[in-house]
Amino acid sequence: xxxxxxxxxxxxxxEGANSTLRCNFSDSVNNLQWFHQNxxxxxxxxxxxxxxxxxxxxxxATTVATERYSLxxxxxxxxxxxxxxxxxxxxxxxxQKLVFGTGTRxxxxx
Amino acid sequence: xxxVSQSPSxxxxxxxxxxxxxCDPISGHTALYxxxxxxxxxxxxxxxxxxxxxxxxxxLPSDRFSAERTxxxxxxxxxxxxxxxxxxxYLCASSDxxxxxxxxxxxxxxxxxxxx
Numbered sequence: 001x002x003x004x005x006x007x008x009x010x011x012x013x014x015e016g017a018n019s020t021l022r023c024n025f026s027d028s029v030n031n032l033q034w035f036h037q038n039x040x041x042x043x044x045x046x047x048x049x050x051x052x053x054x055x056x057x058x059x060x061a062t063t064v065a066t067e068r069y070s071l072x073x074x075x076x077x078x079x080x081x082x083x084x085x086x087x088x089x090x091x092x093x094x095x096q097k098l099v100f101g102t103g104t105r106x107x108x109x110x
Numbered sequence: 111x112x113x114v115s116q117s118p119s120x121x122x123x124x125x126x127x128x129x130x131x132x133c134d135p136i137s138g139h140t141a142l143y144x145x146x147x148x149x150x151x152x153x154x155x156x157x158x159x160x161x162x163x164x165x166x167x168x169x170l171p172s173d174r175f176s177a178e179r180t181x182x183x184x185x186x187x188x189x190x191x192x193x194x195x196x197x198x199x200y201l202c203a204s205s206d207x208x209x210x211x212x213x214x215x216x217x218x219x220x221x222x223x224x225x226x
Contacts (some may be wrong), residue, residue: 030213031213031214033214033215033226036218040219041147041199041219041220041222042217042219042220043201045214045216045217045218048212048214086153088153090213093167094206095141095160095166095207095213096158096213097143097155097158097166097169098145098155098203098215099155100152100153100154102152104154
């Protein structure tokens with residue numbers, strides 16, 4: 001099956017710093033989502049981005065489908081950005097399961 | 111509208127007991143998914159429903175696990191004769207997809223299951 005790798009596994013930042021999280025996947029995909037798992041375990045949708053670039057406030061994401069990777073950019077990080085960031089991909093169109101990466105654990109200190 | 115809801119939020123049970131976990135998807139969403147998050151295995155797919163049918167049960171770890179969905183809405187995941195390795199957070203997701211390429215999945219808060 002498809003493999004999803006995320007890097008770095010852990011990241012510690014000072015408040016205000018910028019960061020880039022990477023997601024590599026082993027095969028072509030029709031679905032790619034980025035999630036933030038907050039300290040209470042809730043998965044929050046950040047981006048649905050099987051290709052192209054999107055921005056939402058301080059966050060932006062780019063997926064280069066032909067090269068099988070996606071990047072999540074966090075600018076001017078805040079302590080509330082702390083948590084685990086997951087990339088998940090799906091190969092099919094329509095109904096499909098997501099395959100998750102192992103996540104990047106981010107800690108933003110004041 | 112309301113998001114995906116799950117109940118109970120926490121469940122502690124004794125080894126060998128049966129448990130039922132409930133998921134209420136976002137109203138109108140045709141697809142419903144169950145995933146499991148455990149320390150050793152990360153986030154893994156269990157089963158999905160297309161309406162009330164389950165075309166893909168490939169992720170169910172054993173025949174002690176079953177799920178059903180009624181009325182194209184609520185789903186129940188049942189684990190029989192629970193084992194300690196079943197301890198995990200069980201997550202439900204739903205999506206609004208009708209044979210199109212778009213399939214953004216939205217997750218509920220999860221049920222944390224602890225088997226003693």
